[in-house]
Amino acid sequence: MWRRFAHLSLSISRTKLQSFEPTVLKLINTFSSDSGSDGVASSRKPFITFVLGGPGSGKGTQCERIASTFGFAHLSAGELLREEMSSHSENGELIRNVIKEGKIVPSAITISLIKKAIDSATSDKILIDGFPRSEENRMAFEKIIGVEPDLVIFFECPEEEMVKRILGRNQGRIDDNMETIRKRLKIFEDLNMPVVEHYSSKGKVHKITATGTVDEIFERVRQVFASLRWQVTVIIA
Numbered sequence: 201m202w203r204r205f206a207h208l209s210l211s212i213s214r215t216k217l218q219s220f221e222p223t224v225l226k227l228i229n230t231f232s233s234d235s236g237s238d239g240v241a242s243s244r245k246p247f248i249t250f251v252l253g254g255p256g257s258g259k260g261t262q263c264e265r266i267a268s269t270f271g272f273a274h275l276s277a278g279e280l281l282r283e284e285m286s287s288h289s290e291n292g293e294l295i296r297n298v299i300k301e302g303k304i305v306p307s308a309i310t311i312s313l314i315k316k317a318i319d320s321a322t323s324d325k326i327l328i329d330g331f332p333r334s335e336e337n338r339m340a341f342e343k344i345i346g347v348e349p350d351l352v353i354f355f356e357c358p359e360e361e362m363v364k365r366i367l368g369r370n371q372g373r374i375d376d377n378m379e380t381i382r383k384r385l386k387i388f389e390d391l392n393m394p395v396v397e398h399y400s401s402k403g404k405v406h407k408i409t410a411t412g413t414v415d416e417i418f419e420r421v422r423q424v425f426a427s428l429r430w431q432v433t434v435i436i437a
């Protein structure tokens with residue numbers, strides 16, 4: 201599918217391209233620059249979306265809806281780390297301590313788990329939920345994986361709502377307690393937000409108001425992804 205898309209996107213005139221919205225233009229450029237000399241994409245290149253937001257803002261909940269509606273593979277960095285922690289691997293104890301403290305696991309560990317998950321994903325459309333958590337994470341990802349995200353979704357939610365949701369989650373997470381939540385909120389402001397600001401300055405961020413019901417929020421999210429899909433369909437036709 202990606203090969204065909206790249207080929208057809210190149211056959212569209214510049215004048216027509218200018219009528220597409222900026223995100224779609226970036227999507228087209230992403231695939232165009234991945235083309236071989238015959239204008240056909242030479243390798244598999246996933247469409248990567250980073251899903252960011254504070255703790256409890258609803259990233260995981262909305263990612264499940266995006267994945268089932270739009271055929272994305274959902275990779276939660278936190279979930280990959282929790283699995284690694286439970287597998288009693290050599291990094292298990294380190295990960296447990298970092299999560300308990302609400303801090304950030306070293307980039308090399310998280311990126312290696314994300315890379316494995318991307319390589320074994322069954323879709324070329326990937327949602328990376330809850331990563332990068334810092335500018336250092338972001339730069340390490342871009343260097344090691346060699347790509348930037350095509351799209352960034354940022355869930356904006358008031359602190360009191362995030363706290364209420366986490367305390368009501370009841371999934372036995374070692375970081376779902378008031379002491380760790382306070383630390384996670386501070387890390388979010390100090391280290392996660394600069395990543396959102398970085399990608400905002402590059403025009404990649406879609407900010408979603410993350411209050412209201414799950415359905416109401418998904419309707420806002422759906423519009424972002426539906427507009428991408430609609431444009432792609434037009435290009436292929």
Ligand SMILES: Nc1ncnc2c1ncn2[C@@H]1O[C@H](COP(=O)(O)OP(=O)(O)OP(=O)(O)O)[C@@H](O)[C@H]1O
Pocket residue numbers: 253254255256257258259260261262278330365366368369370410411412413414417
């Ligand atoms: N719109 C909503 N209204 C009320 N509760 C919600 C809403 N969205 C999600 N929740 C609930 O809030 C809790 C946190 O949601 P979720 O796990 O999706 O957040 P998250 O951003 O992935 O959090 P974390 O960063 O801690 O992993 C869950 O129990 C979820 O069911």
Ligand SMILES: O=c1ccn([C@@H]2O[C@H](COP(=O)(O)O)[C@@H](O)[C@H]2O)c(=O)[nH]1
Pocket residue numbers: 255256277278279281298299300302303304305306310329330331332333375384
């Ligand atoms: O890229 C990441 C993602 C997560 N962590 C650590 O895990 C917890 C929980 O993550 P959730 O996304 O909220 O499930 C987070 O507070 C960090 O301690 C990480 O280090 N790096």
Ligand SMILES: [Mg+2]
Pocket residue numbers: 259260276278330
């Ligand atoms: Mg989550």
